[in-house]
Amino acid sequence: MPNSAAEKYDVLVLGAGPGGLAAAVSAHENGARVLLVERERKLGGILKQCVHDGFGLMRFKERLTGTEYAQREIDRFHALNIDVVTESFVVDIQPTDGTYLVTTQSAAGMCRYECKAIILACGCRERTSRQVFIHGDRPAGIFSAGTAQYFVNIQGKMPTKKCVILGSGDIGLIMARRLTLEGAEVVGVYEIKDAPAGLSRNISQCLNDFDIPLHLSTTVTEVFGQERVEAVAVEQVDKNFQPIPGTRQVIDCDALILSVGLLPEIELPNMLALPIDPATKGPVVDQTMMTKAAGVFACGNVLHVNDLADWVSVSGEAAGRSAAAYCTAPRTWNDNATALQYERGDFLYALPQYFDPTASEPLTLYFRSREDVAGKRVTLDLGGEKAAFSKKYRRLIPSEMEAVTVKEAASGTVYQLTMHN
Amino acid sequence: MEMICIVCPNGCRLEVTGTGDDITVTGALCPKGVDFAHTELTAPLRSLTSTVATAFPLVPRLPVKTRGEIPKGKMHEAMAQIRAVRVTKPVKVGDVILADVFGTDIIATGNAGEVAA
Numbered sequence: 001m002p003n004s005a006a007e008k009y010d011v012l013v014l015g016a017g018p019g020g021l022a023a024a025v026s027a028h029e030n031g032a033r034v035l036l037v038e039r040e041r042k043l044g045g046i047l048k049q050c051v052h053d054g055f056g057l058m059r060f061k062e063r064l065t066g067t068e069y070a071q072r073e074i075d076r077f078h079a080l081n082i083d084v085v086t087e088s089f090v091v092d093i094q095p096t097d098g099t100y101l102v103t104t105q106s107a108a109g110m111c112r113y114e115c116k117a118i119i120l121a122c123g124c125r126e127r128t129s130r131q132v133f134i135h136g137d138r139p140a141g142i143f144s145a146g147t148a149q150y151f152v153n154i155q156g157k158m159p160t161k162k163c164v165i166l167g168s169g170d171i172g173l174i175m176a177r178r179l180t181l182e183g184a185e186v187v188g189v190y191e192i193k194d195a196p197a198g199l200s201r202n203i204s205q206c207l208n209d210f211d212i213p214l215h216l217s218t219t220v221t222e223v224f225g226q227e228r229v230e231a232v233a234v235e236q237v238d239k240n241f242q243p244i245p246g247t248r249q250v251i252d253c254d255a256l257i258l259s260v261g262l263l264p265e266i267e268l269p270n271m272l273a274l275p276i277d278p279a280t281k282g283p284v285v286d287q288t289m290m291t292k293a294a295g296v297f298a299c300g301n302v303l304h305v306n307d308l309a310d311w312v313s314v315s316g317e318a319a320g321r322s323a324a325a326y327c328t329a330p331r332t333w334n335d336n337a338t339a340l341q342y343e344r345g346d347f348l349y350a351l352p353q354y355f356d357p358t359a360s361e362p363l364t365l366y367f368r369s370r371e372d373v374a375g376k377r378v379t380l381d382l383g384g385e386k387a388a389f390s391k392k393y394r395r396l397i398p399s400e401m402e403a404v405t406v407k408e409a410a411s412g413t414v415y416q417l418t419m420h421n
Numbered sequence: 422m423e424m425i426c427i428v429c430p431n432g433c434r435l436e437v438t439g440t441g442d443d444i445t446v447t448g449a450l451c452p453k454g455v456d457f458a459h460t461e462l463t464a465p466l467r468s469l470t471s472t473v474a475t476a477f478p479l480v481p482r483l484p485v486k487t488r489g490e491i492p493k494g495k496m497h498e499a500m501a502q503i504r505a506v507r508v509t510k511p512v513k514v515g516d517v518i519l520a521d522v523f524g525t526d527i528i529a530t531g532n533a534g535e536v537a538a
């Protein structure tokens with residue numbers, strides 16, 4: 001039972017990864033009284049386990065590891081003496097008459113907080129084996145690349161001696177290298193599609209550098225073993241992902257590591273019944289990062305899965321700014337906001353899904369192409385005389401997100417993204 | 422010959438023609454890609470990231486990296502040195518954990534011990 005009266009804040013930031021840290025700092029700097037809520041003991045989110053480098057080139061003009069990037073954001077956050085509670089799990093969010101009542105669960109019991117605005121910064125989660133179809137038993141030794149990363153980098157425990165990696169997502173590629181360096185044998189990375197899901201640089205530096213083979217158009221079709229994984233069967237597939245007879249091979253291993261993609265963590269958005277975009281799999285927002293629930297903002301991987309933490313920080317700053325502005329000048333969702341139009345055949349997704357011409361926040365648009373294309377032009381029409389943005393891209397690939405910031409104010413009667421020659 | 426520049430996440434596809442010092446690199450979005458192709462063909466270098474054991478129960482592993490780069494062929498040897506380390510005193514980001522490993526230092530990329538927060 002909630003014991004004492006709810007503590008009052010302007011803004012509650014839920015989740016302390018790079019998105020939440022940037023959001024908390026920017027809401028604070030824009031005058032809001034902020035509380036950051038995190039379920040784990042330490043701040044930093046998923047970056048705590050990302051010991052590899054490639055972070056921060058945009059934000060700090062330096063090549064940092066995920067842990068260094070997180071520490072910079074944490075130091076900046078602590079220097080401002082912003083309130084924070086850790087080991088506090090958000091279990092309920094109730095809209096109450098223009099404010100929100102947030103309930104957290106911690107070792108000390110339940111706590112309640114009342115706030116004017118909320119920033120959802122709860123990140124993403126990995127697709128699990130339940131979302132991948134494999135025949136056979138479910139012995140121990142089937143786990144996600146993120147779980148393997150947690151074991152090795154946080155706990156210092158080796159979860160495998162000899163493994164197969166299913167899926168060519170970046171975390172899987174990074175773990176292939178990490179496990180190899182720690183003495184495990186990575187037999188190969190198997191990808192059902194005919195192109196890798198991860199960044200080219202990770203194929204190069206994580207697989208090729210260590211002679212780990214990447215098998216495209218190949219998947220795991222069966223797992224063997226009673227208590228623990230003993231072997232897996234792999235088969236090549238045709239264009240319709242159907243196994244090609246005669247290509248089956250059985251590989252001895254003690255683990256099957258899944259790197260089959262990430263999904264926004266929408267547990268908290270669902271508590272508020274927020275509309276979800278089927279393309280991004282995250283809540284729908286306007287360019288201020290406000291969801292369709294007035295006063296509820298979102299940033300980072302809960303909105304869409306980013307490949308660079310730097311962009312997560314950028315979206316956190318926008319959400320923080322907007323949430324602080326909302327506290328002094330509350331507004332409702334603008335039903336006349338213009339919905340983003342684009343061809344699903346050209347773009348995997350694009351967001352923010354709405355442009356509100358009455359809101360002052362400049363527009364930063366994020367998109368991914370559906371296919372690997374070269375020499376295409378992408379144009380954004382915001383209803384002005386000239387296109388708000390137009391650029392010819394040497395190459396666009398689904399695994400690399402593109403972002404565009406539009407400084408010029410525009411009528412916003414049209415909000416359309418097109419890809420053409 | 423084609424190679425991927427691994428200097429930044431752009432991962433430019435470089436097309437390299439010629440031999441020795443007399444090579445032409447196309448496809449690089451910035452000059453670092455050209456430098457990368459040159460070293461890659463002469464004496465390839467890599468940065469290495471890992472973790473070391475600590476004596477602190479709440480933070481059993483400390484993340485570390487090479488300050489600079491080491492020869493690509495020395496990664497496993499460097500790992501053997503890293504694996505032998507156990508940190509017992511508090512450290513913070515940037516502290517040297519192991520000096521002079523193939524011409525560079527192994528430094529902490531996280532905090533551990535009393536300064537950890």
Ligand SMILES: Cc1cc2nc3c(=O)[nH]c(=O)nc-3n(C[C@H](O)[C@H](O)[C@H](O)COP(=O)(O)OP(=O)(O)OC[C@H]3O[C@@H](n4cnc5c(N)ncnc54)[C@H](O)[C@@H]3O)c2cc1C
Nearest residue numbers: 015017018019039045046090122123146300301307308309
């Ligand atoms: C396993 C894994 C590895 C990744 N590796 C990379 C990588 O190598 N490079 C890269 O650029 N990106 C990587 N990503 C993507 C990465 O998540 C983003 O780059 C970035 O860290 C996302 O920041 P965020 O703040 O949106 O979310 P996160 O960093 O995931 O932070 C979300 C925070 O919210 C907290 N939270 C969630 N729900 C609740 C709740 N109900 N109550 C309280 N707190 C809650 C979580 O504990 C967490 O601390 C990885 C993602 C995963 C899952």
Ligand code: SF4
Nearest residue numbers: 426429432433451454
């Ligand atoms: S050439 Fe420049 S932009 Fe391209 S990957 Fe290398 S460092 Fe990055």
